[in-house]
Amino acid sequence: MLVVVCVKQVPDTTQVQIDPVTNTLIREGVPFIVNPYDTHAIEEGLKFKDRFGFRVAAISMGPPNAEATLRKALSLGVDRAILLSDRVFGGADTLATSKVLSAAIERLAQEEEVGVVICGKQTIDGDTAQVGPGIATRLGYAQLTLVDRVEALDPSRRSIQVRRKLEGRHEEVEAPLPALLTVVRELNRPRYPTVAQRLEAVDAQVELWDNKVLNLDANQIGLKGSPTWVSRIFSPERAKGEMLGDGARDPEGAAQLLIDKMLEKDLLAL
Amino acid sequence: MMPHPPLFAVLLAASLVFFCFSVYRRFSLVLLGQPEERLDQPGQRLKDMLLYAFAQARVLRKPFGLNHFVIFWSFLVLALANGEFLVAGVFPGLNLGLLPEGVHHALLILFDLVSLATLVAIAFSFGRRLLIQPPYLDSRYVKGRSPEAFLILSFIALLMIAYFGMHGALIAQGAETATAAMPVSTLIASWLAPLGGGLDSVVLVSWWLHALVLLAFICFLPHSKHMHILTAIPNCYFGSLQWPNTQPRERFEKGGTFGVGSVEDFTWKDLFDSYSCTECGRCQAACPATNTGKPLNPRQIVHAIKTNLLENGPALKQGRPGTLPLIGDEGEGTNTEDSIWSCTTCGACMQACPVLIEQMPKIVKMRRHLVETKAHFPEELLNLFENMEQRSNPWGIAPGERAKWVSTLDVKPFAAGETEYLFYVGCAGSFDSRTKQVTVALATVLDAAGVSWGILGKDEKCCGDSLRRLGNEFLFDKMARENVELFRERGVKKVITLCPHCLTTLKNDYRQFGLELEVRHYSELISELVQTGRLKLTGGAAGLGTVTYHDPCYLGRHNGVYDAPRTLIEKATGKPVKEMERNRENSFCCGAGGGRMWMEELIGERINHARVDEALTQTPDTVCVACPYCLTMFEDGLKDRGAEKVQVRDIAEVIAESLRSV
Numbered sequence A: 001m002l003v004v005v006c007v008k009q010v011p012d013t014t015q016v017q018i019d020p021v022t023n024t025l026i027r028e029g030v031p032f033i034v035n036p037y038d039t040h041a042i043e044e045g046l047k048f049k050d051r052f053g054f055r056v057a058a059i060s061m062g063p064p065n066a067e068a069t070l071r072k073a074l075s076l077g078v079d080r081a082i083l084l085s086d087r088v089f090g091g092a093d094t095l096a097t098s099k100v101l102s103a104a105i106e107r108l109a110q111e112e113e114v115g116v117v118i119c120g121k122q123t124i125d126g127d128t129a130q131v132g133p134g135i136a137t138r139l140g141y142a143q144l145t146l147v148d149r150v151e152a153l154d155p156s157r158r159s160i161q162v163r164r165k166l167e168g169r170h171e172e173v174e175a176p177l178p179a180l181l182t183v184v185r186e187l188n189r190p191r192y193p194t195v196a197q198r199l200e201a202v203d204a205q206v207e208l209w210d211n212k213v214l215n216l217d218a219n220q221i222g223l224k225g226s227p228t229w230v231s232r233i234f235s236p237e238r239a240k241g242e243m244l245g246d247g248a249r250d251p252e253g254a255a256q257l258l259i260d261k262m263l264e265k266d267l268l269a270l
Numbered sequence B: 001m002m003p004h005p006p007l008f009a010v011l012l013a014a015s016l017v018f019f020c021f022s023v024y025r026r027f028s029l030v031l032l033g034q035p036e037e038r039l040d041q042p043g044q045r046l047k048d049m050l051l052y053a054f055a056q057a058r059v060l061r062k063p064f065g066l067n068h069f070v071i072f073w074s075f076l077v078l079a080l081a082n083g084e085f086l087v088a089g090v091f092p093g094l095n096l097g098l099l100p101e102g103v104h105h106a107l108l109i110l111f112d113l114v115s116l117a118t119l120v121a122i123a124f125s126f127g128r129r130l131l132i133q134p135p136y137l138d139s140r141y142v143k144g145r146s147p148e149a150f151l152i153l154s155f156i157a158l159l160m161i162a163y164f165g166m167h168g169a170l171i172a173q174g175a176e177t178a179t180a181a182m183p184v185s186t187l188i189a190s191w192l193a194p195l196g197g198g199l200d201s202v203v204l205v206s207w208w209l210h211a212l213v214l215l216a217f218i219c220f221l222p223h224s225k226h227m228h229i230l231t232a233i234p235n236c237y238f239g240s241l242q243w244p245n246t247q248p249r250e251r252f253e254k255g256g257t258f259g260v261g262s263v264e265d266f267t268w269k270d271l272f273d274s275y276s277c278t279e280c281g282r283c284q285a286a287c288p289a290t291n292t293g294k295p296l297n298p299r300q301i302v303h304a305i306k307t308n309l310l311e312n313g314p315a316l317k318q319g320r321p322g323t324l325p326l327i328g329d330e331g332e333g334t335n336t337e338d339s340i341w342s343c344t345t346c347g348a349c350m351q352a353c354p355v356l357i358e359q360m361p362k363i364v365k366m367r368r369h370l371v372e373t374k375a376h377f378p379e380e381l382l383n384l385f386e387n388m389e390q391r392s393n394p395w396g397i398a399p400g401e402r403a404k405w406v407s408t409l410d411v412k413p414f415a416a417g418e419t420e421y422l423f424y425v426g427c428a429g430s431f432d433s434r435t436k437q438v439t440v441a442l443a444t445v446l447d448a449a450g451v452s453w454g455i456l457g458k459d460e461k462c463c464g465d466s467l468r469r470l471g472n473e474f475l476f477d478k479m480a481r482e483n484v485e486l487f488r489e490r491g492v493k494k495v496i497t498l499c500p501h502c503l504t505t506l507k508n509d510y511r512q513f514g515l516e517l518e519v520r521h522y523s524e525l526i527s528e529l530v531q532t533g534r535l536k537l538t539g540g541a542a543g544l545g546t547v548t549y550h551d552p553c554y555l556g557r558h559n560g561v562y563d564a565p566r567t568l569i570e571k572a573t574g575k576p577v578k579e580m581e582r583n584r585e586n587s588f589c590c591g592a593g594g595g596r597m598w599m600e601e602l603i604g605e606r607i608n609h610a611r612v613d614e615a616l617t618q619t620p621d622t623v624c625v626a627c628p629y630c631l632t633m634f635e636d637g638l639k640d641r642g643a644e645k646v647q648v649r650d651i652a653e654v655i656a657e658s659l660r661s662v
Helices: A036-052 A064-076 A094-113 A131-139 A195-203 A252-264 B006-031 B042-054 B065-090 B099-130 B149-175 B185-222 B226-238 B266-278 B282-286 B296-317 B337-343 B348-352 B359-373 B380-393 B404-409 B426-431 B432-448 B467-468 B475-488 B500-511 B521-530 B563-573 B607-616 B628-640 B651-660
Strands: A002-006 A009-011 A032-034 A055-061 A079-084 A114-120 A142-154 A159-166 A169-174 A177-184 A207-209 B421-424 B494-497 B520-521 B547-549 B620-626 B647-650
Touching: A002 A032, A002 A036, A002 A094, A002 A131, A002 B065, A002 B282, A002 B647, A009 B494, A032 A036, A032 A064, A036 A055, A036 A064, A036 A114, A036 A142, A036 A177, A055 A094, A064 A079, A064 A195, A079 A094, A094 A131, A114 A131, A131 A142, A142 A169, A142 B348, A159 B006, A177 B006, A177 B404, A195 B494, A207 B475, B006 B065, B006 B185, B006 B296, B042 B226, B042 B647, B065 B099, B065 B149, B065 B185, B099 B149, B099 B185, B099 B266, B099 B421, B099 B547, B185 B226, B226 B266, B226 B467, B266 B296, B282 B296, B282 B348, B337 B359, B348 B359, B359 B467, B359 B475, B380 B475, B380 B494, B404 B426, B404 B563, B421 B432, B421 B520, B426 B432, B432 B521, B432 B647, B432 B651, B467 B475, B467 B494, B467 B500, B494 B521, B520 B521, B521 B563, B521 B651, B547 B563, B563 B651, B620 B651, B647 B651
Parallel strands: A002 A055, A002 A114, A055 A079, A079 A207, A114 A177, A142 A177, B421 B494, B494 B520, B547 B620, B620 B647
Antiparallel strands: A009 A032, A142 A159, A159 A169
């Protein structure tokens, strides 16, 4: 059985600033990283590999330099890495992106039965959280979003049980395979590559699939296939905060205030 | 006098064969280790050997070392007497009596007095183990008061007693005429004289006692910790010429071994070190981890390597893997992961070792195995490693914020030819809010002293110190190469650092990457400027009250800077530093070195608490430090101890304060 993990190379958003004049992202000199949620997706895929002997494929749609992200996945132990890269894929919104990724997963499914597809719950650059559900819908897979624990997977019964992290509560769900999971950070702790794995990954093959391979209608993908477009990017005005409590004089009172505020905003689970 | 030369010849031959076989068996195991260059610069090595092995320079640092000094030199002198004894035992005519009488008599006086000195020293050794009992004598698997230790001491005592018994009886019989050359034996003779006819038996028994104990000693030696008699002197010759002792580079090639996971991955010198350990316990007495109840004990690390080698060696020699794990669960011959992660790399163990054993790099090599081969390490390090790799600082703060501390100042970028020094600010100086105050203070001091300096700003990268000490050599290697490239590109020649960890990394570690820089901790440079009158300090910081100074390990022990900080504090406050009990090379780590800054300290007492308690015994108003890690550890420790009234100041702040008040 094959596990497919969808990964994205994103700019390190903590280092991205917005040009105040043009209102566009200043991307120059900003390093790219693996979307942090996707590192948990990779880890969960590798855990399936460790437990059930499944094979893991990482796929990513992006420019040629997104290969670095796939190499990172290879260094962590995925068996196969595929870069979906073509000029006609460029400028895609979440709909067009999910079409390309779905096509790639379908193609993989022709070679080997796909049991699980795992995505990060969202990317830190777009933050839409739409691509994972889009893929599930397009492929007709069970859609399990915001997974923070995989309770069980039974290959013979072809079913999976997961826990979803919702606001203020959890939900336990069982679904048939194939299923698509979008995952949150609490799910697992990503592993660290060994030096041997890193050295292997340097020369490992990253397969390149362009539209000649996927053969999609150019009007359905990329910029042309994207009904959404960005009209403006701006930094939200941040309301000036107020100072509450005097931590230096009354640390316990300040701590209590903080706890109350956090409870009020439902940021603490009691 | 000659009891039985043929019998003795057989016994001697058998003992020597056994000795040689034992020595071969043990020493051939050392060759299982990896290659390491330790034969270069023979002149310097010979000097070190004379100083540390023959003059016992380090042994004598502790008062009781004098006792060992006496035993060591007695051993060398009496090796001649014992050599004669063995030869004459087989060939009775072949003895020192053949030498000119003057020389012979001189030797006899020497033997006589040295034997007495040895006997006295052995009595002291017994007394130290039985009565004084310093706390570092014993550890879990290594005991200074083991039966083995007492057996060896008894052997030596018996040899001396037999020597005097034999010579005393001979003199009493009138068979030995050189009485003037043997004052101690002559005194013994006067006690033995009443035995009359029984003297023959005394001679016979003494001779055989001497013979048998000597042969037993020869046979036992290679199987005991007293093997150090054979290894300690060469170990001083092969000692590291790099001081401070950092860790070696690794080669990263496919199919390679990374770090040390089993004993044969160590170099031959690492293995030889383990044979040279006398188990004196000085490293253990100095180790901050051992002293605060952590499972690490540098003596046990070295002992575990030896035990493991002896256990696994025979299999390894036949190409089979060893069965006793080098890293694993608690047990003799195995190091636990907790012990490996407890090291602060402070270097106190290496500083204490009388025979130049290098404990700390061995620990780091085992960390490398855990990080690089197993990817298995305390979980809090995952964040650190990712932050370092992605953002080149331990906190994972955006690199663009590196130069934010500059905001209130006019700071030039470094440009070769225009600015003399690169001020390498370092991660703590750039990102840590408390240390940023030190950075600003230092910047004003440098300006006040008229130093020409500039910074790399947001192009500056982390030096990688913590990564290297934590065993993530792969990442360190990458960062070091990038930094070396950057420094070359920018034409950097002279560097000032704020942090002693940056200092040692740029100065000592990057040398392995082909970069030779003039790197100085700011305290060295400023103190020089004060000495030459370019900067005047006139006690303006007297308001800091009584000041005690904590020597940062990487400034003091690792780089030998002890006086400059003290001079500066004295000039800035108008008062000499009030020293803590453990200071200078005996300073006790704050607990944050070796990457421990980024790890939880869950076992035993907190190291910074131990050090803060020591500082508080001096009732200081201010604790002065010269390292961002020490600054954090002291501020936290003082808070925990409810002693917030005591302030912690970096020397740069003290100087800045002194200048402000003028």
